[in-house]
Amino acid sequence: MAEEEDECHRRFQTAVSVVQSLPKHGPYRPSYDAMLRFYGYYKQATCGPCTFGRPPFWDPVGRYKWDAWKRLGDMSRVAAMAAYVEEIKVVSQEVINTLPLTEGTA
Numbered sequence: 001m002a003e004e005e006d007e008c009h010r011r012f013q014t015a016v017s018v019v020q021s022l023p024k025h026g027p028y029r030p031s032y033d034a035m036l037r038f039y040g041y042y043k044q045a046t047c048g049p050c051t052f053g054r055p056p057f058w059d060p061v062g063r064y065k066w067d068a069w070k071r072l073g074d075m076s077r078v079a080a081m082a083a084y085v086e087e088i089k090v091v092s093q094e095v096i097n098t099l100p101l102t103e104g105t106a
């Protein structure tokens with residue numbers, strides 16, 4: 001069991017590094033929904049359940065981010081790491097399916 005968790009942790013760290021190393025702008029534009037899913041899983045995995053109050057109405061971005069995290073409830077950190085990795089797989093496949101992988105996009 002501990003080995004499985006270690007493996008999950010390693011995969012999560014790799015996925016996080018991939019996302020953090022991407023340029024801000026490129027041929028692929030993640031949807032807001034996708035970004036919020038990544039964000040929610042990332043926060044749940046690194047900080048645990050959201051225990052803060054919802055940001056005020058004049059901070060709509062903060063509210064979207066908070067909602068994405070809060071909706072995960074008591075999901076465990078390991079489950080959130082696994083979900084983050086799964087999300088990377090889905091998005092990567094989407095990129096492969098939709099982007100013309102030519103020299104121009106590299």
Ligand code: ST9
Nearest residue numbers: 016019020022023024025026027028030035038039042091
């Ligand atoms: C392109 C190349 O077109 C070809 C496509 C290849 C695709 C490969 C497949 C991978 C798919 C990836 C999908 C990306 C979607 C990601 C959205 C994430 C929000 N994960 O320390 P700060 C939080 S590329 C989630 O200031 P940085 C952190 O907690 C073109 N959240 O960070 C904080 O919130 P709060 C598309 C994370 O270093 C907030 O982000 N390019 C992660 O300035 C800021 O933290 C992209 O999509 C994480 N790993 O930015 C670029 N790390 O304050 C994607 C930190 O509330 N990457 N946070 O705690 C980025 O936007 C940034 O690197 C960043 C970190 C937002 C993840």
